[in-house]
Amino acid sequence: MQARITLDDVAALARGCAVLGTGGGGDVRSGAIAARRAIRERGEVPLVTLGDLPDDALVLPLSGIGAPTVSHEMIHAEDEPVRIKEEIERIFGRGPAAVMSSEIGGANGVAPVAWAARLGLPLLDADAMGRAFPEVQMVSLYVAGIPANLVIMSDAVGNVVTIRPVDGLWSEAIARAVCVASGSSALMADYVLTAKECAGAVIEGTVTRALAIGRATEGAQDPLGALTAELGAVRLLTGKVTDLERRTTGGFARGTVTVEGTGDDRGRTLTLEIQNENLVAVEDGVVRAMVPDLITVVDTQAATAIQTEGLRYGQRVTVLAWPCDPLWRTPKGLETAGPRAFGYDLDYRPVETIAGRA
Amino acid sequence: MQARITLDDVAALARGCAVLGTGGGGDVRSGAIAARRAIRERGEVPLVTLGDLPDDALVLPLSGIGAPTVSHEMIHAEDEPVRIKEEIERIFGRGPAAVMSSEIGGANGVAPVAWAARLGLPLLDADAMGRAFPEVQMVSLYVAGIPANLVIMSDAVGNVVTIRPVDGLWSEAIARAVCVASGSSALMADYVLTAKECAGAVIEGTVTRALAIGRATEGAQDPLGALTAELGAVRLLTGKVTDLERRTTGGFARGTVTVEGTGDDRGRTLTLEIQNENLVAVEDGVVRAMVPDLITVVDTQAATAIQTEGLRYGQRVTVLAWPCDPLWRTPKGLETAGPRAFGYDLDYRPVETIAGRA
Incomplete structure (x- = not known):
């Protein structure tokens, strides 16, 4: 595994995430643009494993939510992640230690590089789908039985919405409604959990896998x-x-x-x-x-x-x-x-x- | 002004609130049923003025949000206010000192008696409309220039949503969307503010006025x-x-x-x-x-x-x-x-x- 995501990695990551996007997950180009810009402005993004994080470190799973037809016009790389981080600090009394992609497939696999760079945080080599899925509750954390008890959303206008849903299906219904009200596009933290809670509940190694998929075709006959x-x-x-x-x-x-x-x-x-x-x-x-x-x-x-x-x-x-x-x-x-x-x-x-x- | 809302006051309060509801504000009967039941179970509700509260006491303006055709079937008097109080304690590190009706017109003028009783809190003799209005941003607090920076919603299922909107119009758009996702009915705290901030920003004396309106027709020729x-x-x-x-x-x-x-x-x-x-x-x-x-x-x-x-x-x-x-x-x-x-x-x-x- 490599230690950091560089400017040169973004193209391969984007290609790999597009393949894992199975047609959806938003336009990888917008994610790649955001990732390159953030790396240029803030530097390369360390890639860490769960083993690199203390048990009680907070992992911040982020994704863009919205119809691909709309969200490819959105970048979510400026204030949105900062507002979500601030809300986490208000709720937990401490900030996140790493950003994780909620969905490695599509733009949501690439854009977390930008979000991590903006927040000055490492990226966890894992995600919660291993692919792309269209609904909020379709995450490994839900399948692993972790209660879907916290969703934080931030839109381009500056609205921040925190949802404490009774379950994943309500989480999806309310988050989707908020998304539509916010112009069909928002940045979302779905669950905030400790590194210890992540073990067995996230799909590990998927950033590395997306990079490998993206590189497989490079220069191939x-x-x-x-x-x-x-x-x-x-x-x-x-x-x-x-x-x-x-x-x-x-x-x-x-x-x-x-x-x-x-x-x-x-x-x-x-x-x-x-x-x-x-x-x-x-x-x-x-x-x-x-x-x-x-x-x-x-x-x-x-x-x-x-x-x-x-x-x-x-x-x-x-x-x-x-x-x-x-x-x-x-x-x-x-x-x-x-x-x-x-x-x-x-x-x-x-x-x-x-x-x-x- | 009277010192507390008794079981006998509920009918007059409901009549007055219905008049102030200008045709809307939800069905006062559901509010009256909830108020009577809560008073029976928890006791009479002290009625206080702003002057009775310390400057830094938190006032909790509550209202039901939803179409009247739906909300008359909802009571919002059990767990919903408790969940909102718990969210306030999480956010502010302390609970509210008094409940206020956001909207004296209609069910939202009567039901706060139930919500206050459930929370063991006094009711503030004031509201934020002096009547009923259909939209979240149509409150005196907004007109008085207090930023609409916090909305907390709780539905019958148990979902809790906290909105930090950029302004009152976004507050309305997002709260309405959450309401529809929650089955077109939810309990809402629109703004949470100190007694000092309430001065000049709420319409005082409206609970007393609703009671007087309700009593005006009692036994009249x-x-x-x-x-x-x-x-x-x-x-x-x-x-x-x-x-x-x-x-x-x-x-x-x-x-x-x-x-x-x-x-x-x-x-x-x-x-x-x-x-x-x-x-x-x-x-x-x-x-x-x-x-x-x-x-x-x-x-x-x-x-x-x-x-x-x-x-x-x-x-x-x-x-x-x-x-x-x-x-x-x-x-x-x-x-x-x-x-x-x-x-x-x-x-x-x-x-x-x-x-x-x-």
């Missing part, structure tokens, strides 16, 4: 092959985008994307169901991959991830799918973020089982 | 005459309800009511525009009274106030209007809660001026 190998992914289909249906409702970007196979895949058609993230991939009425496993659309040539908002008719793409963190395959994990949590009447089957690999 | 005299009101029209249009949107009960004159008023028609409260009274295209002056529909026989939700076709009613507190007639007061604040393109004229009295 076969970027798609290199990325597929790094991810341990199943290639679902290579083809072109032939149909796109997108809408933003209730703070979510929803839609359906159709990819028709080309080359070896000619004659096949894959449909993706999207709620901020790519959730279900269907071919001929058969599900080939489903949430919480990761499904990402990449440019077939460059193997760069294409987010939902960047999808265009006629694009040449490959759809990859690979296993989620084992935590999401537990009964509580599937209850929280399995297909039924998103309204799909499907029994979860691991992507590698469907592909006949396991 | 001519209840309508007695109430009109007590209020110093202009009688706009006596007649019957001939048209009603009501809808609940965005947490507000909106509507239009038409009253056709009977008896001496035969041939005349008055129309009331409603947004939770009665805001504008128009006769033949001429405005006869408008917000922030008070407009209340009463039963012609009993002189009891009829709230918007209680209006029915064919009811025999009299529409009364009387002057608001002078604070609402200042430029900042009119900007906050004058006709334009509700979207009516009208220049404010005092009800007594329109009536040719002044």
